[in-house]
Amino acid sequence: MNTVTVRASKQYDILIGSGLLPTLGAEAKKLGKARTVCLVSESTVYPLYGKAAEDSLKSAGFSVVSYVFPAGESSKNGTVFLDLLNFLAENKLTRSDLVAALGGGVVGDLAGFAAASYLRGIRFIQVPTTLLAAVDSSVGGKTAIDLPAGKNLAGAFCQPSLVLCDTDTLRSLPEEIFRDGCAEVIKYGVLYDRDLFAHLEEEGLAFHRETVITRCVELKRDVVMEDEFDTGARMKLNLGHTIGHGIEAKSHFQLSHGKAVAAGLAIVTRACPCPDTPRILAILEKFGLPTKTDYASDDLYTYTLSDKKRAGGTVNLIIPRAIGDCAIVPTPVESLKTFIQAGL
Ligand code: NAD
Ligand code: GLY
Numbered sequence: 001m002n003t004v005t006v007r008a009s010k011q012y013d014i015l016i017g018s019g020l021l022p023t024l025g026a027e028a029k030k031l032g033k034a035r036t037v038c039l040v041s042e043s044t045v046y047p048l049y050g051k052a053a054e055d056s057l058k059s060a061g062f063s064v065v066s067y068v069f070p071a072g073e074s075s076k077n078g079t080v081f082l083d084l085l086n087f088l089a090e091n092k093l094t095r096s097d098l099v100a101a102l103g104g105g106v107v108g109d110l111a112g113f114a115a116a117s118y119l120r121g122i123r124f125i126q127v128p129t130t131l132l133a134a135v136d137s138s139v140g141g142k143t144a145i146d147l148p149a150g151k152n153l154a155g156a157f158c159q160p161s162l163v164l165c166d167t168d169t170l171r172s173l174p175e176e177i178f179r180d181g182c183a184e185v186i187k188y189g190v191l192y193d194r195d196l197f198a199h200l201e202e203e204g205l206a207f208h209r210e211t212v213i214t215r216c217v218e219l220k221r222d223v224v225m226e227d228e229f230d231t232g233a234r235m236k237l238n239l240g241h242t243i244g245h246g247i248e249a250k251s252h253f254q255l256s257h258g259k260a261v262a263a264g265l266a267i268v269t270r271a272c273p274c275p276d277t278p279r280i281l282a283i284l285e286k287f288g289l290p291t292k293t294d295y296a297s298d299d300l301y302t303y304t305l306s307d308k309k310r311a312g313g314t315v316n317l318i319i320p321r322a323i324g325d326c327a328i329v330p331t332p333v334e335s336l337k338t339f340i341q342a343g344l
Contacts, residue, residue: 002214006139006221008228010159014139014221016214020166021052021127024100025060028125031161033096036063038088040111041102044071045129048172053102053127062098065091069110073146073253076106078154081145084114088122095119098161104130104177105137109155112143116158123161129169131181132258135188135216136237138163140224150306151245157229165217167209178205180258182287187239187265188216190280194324197283204286235328239318240265243340246304250295262289267300269320271343276323297344301337 001017015027028037037057041050046068057064067087069075088099101111101124108126115124126138144155170178182205189197196215200207220237227234244264248255262284269277284291293300304315314330317339321327331339 002210004214004217004221006159006224008141008159008224009157010141010161012159012161012163014163014165014217016134016165016167016217017210018166018168020164021049021169022056024053024125024127024164025056025058025062027162027164028057028062028098028100029060031098031123031125034062034098034123036065036091036093036097038091038093038097038099039064039066039102040084040099040107040114041066041068042071042075042107043068045103045107049102049129049169053100057100071103071106073106076110076144076146078145078147081110081114084110085118088114088118093118093122095122097122099124100127101125101138102127102129104128104133108133108137109142109144109152112141112158112160113145113155116143116156121158124158126160126163128163128165130173131170131178131213132184133181134165134167134170134213135181136184136220138165139217139220140234141228142230150249159228165213167213170209175205176256179288180256183240183258183262183265183284183289185212185216186283186287186289187237187261188219189283190265190320190323191236191239191318191326192219192324197279197323201279201283201286205288235316236318236326238316239320239326240268242315242317243267243300243304243343246300246302246306247293247295249303249306250299259290262287263291263293266291267293267340267343268317269343271339272319272329274321276320279323280320293344297337297341300340304336304340305333 128138141159144152147153244261248260
């Protein structure tokens with residue numbers, strides 16, 4: 001097992017390894033004070049891992065109540081959020097109790113935001129079961145739900161008290177969903193780490209999971225400790241995402257996030273080429289991720305502009321200068337369409 005410690009507005013450990021789920025209760029116990037844990041999960045993950053999580057929590061002496069909602073992004077909404085808050089209240093969770101989010105980024109974001117809001121904030125544990133959640137969404141304290149006007153428009157920065165990542169749970173992931181997470185893993189290599197990138201180039205989908213997840217989490221930990229509230233360095237984690245979000249929105253969310261991010265990364269590196277551009281495009285292809293989109297530049301421009309990270313007349317694009325070295329480039333909105341055209 002590997003342990004990565006985050007020291008931000010809250011200090012917490014991220015535990016990564018095989019066979020960790022049965023230790024959830026014992027690890028939660030170390031956080032102290034709580035009597036009840038509300039396990040939050042969804043309809044695909046709960047039947048696979050819910051009982052193991054509940055048994056572990058009960059053996060450690062917790063009273064456990066479980067809230068399970070239908071799997072999928074469409075559940076990350078205000079109705080399910082309020083229903084979960086009511087469930088916490090009906091089960092009389094107190095300020096010293098805990099929420100445990102068992103699932104991918106949808107569960108983590110929704111349960112995290114509920115924990116951040118209930119009684120003005122109770123502690124929560126992230127138990128990520130997708131590669132994306134393991135390397136990205138479970139770490140760093142961004143929680144959110146979607147509004148009809150767009151994704152992640154309501155939320156809070158609220159760090160978890162523990163992240164427990166049992167790499168065995170990734171074995172049941174459909175390969176397509178695993179590949180989506182790989183787009184985020186590749187992103188960390190392009191942003192910060194040539195050795196990680198080279199390992200991925202060599203191993204492809206067979207990369208060593210515990211080692212690679214740990215490295216990605218260390219890299220994210222460093223960014224979060226430098227810029228917890230996303231006003232500077234953390235923006236770099238948007239590599240591939242700015243135009244990727246435009247592609248995702250234009251597809252009406254039929255194209256997965258990971259594939260949209262991969263295509264977004266390919267567009268920025270083609271629009272502003274560097275000596276490593278061919279390697280970046282080649283690794284996306286090696287992982288079976290798209291490097292092209294059929295959408296027209298006009299459409300991508302319109303949808304990219306609706307991204308919530310736009311600041312006034314400028315969009316911050318993250319541009320690779322080399323593998324392991326990317327720059328934040330404030331780009332005037334008027335230049336964005338030409339930029340996208342150059343990258344298609
Ligand atoms: P997800 O939670 O919907 O999971 C993807 C699919 O995998 C679902 O169908 C789910 O049921 C299934 N699944 C999950 N674990 C499984 C397992 N172990 N075995 C079999 N099937 C399993 O999506 P995701 O890709 O994990 O996360 C995407 C969400 O994360 C989005 O809502 C996005 O906005 C959010 N996100 C948040 C952050 C953040 O910092 N908070 C960062 C990135 C993404
Ligand atoms: N997923 C981007 C961030 O955590 O900032």
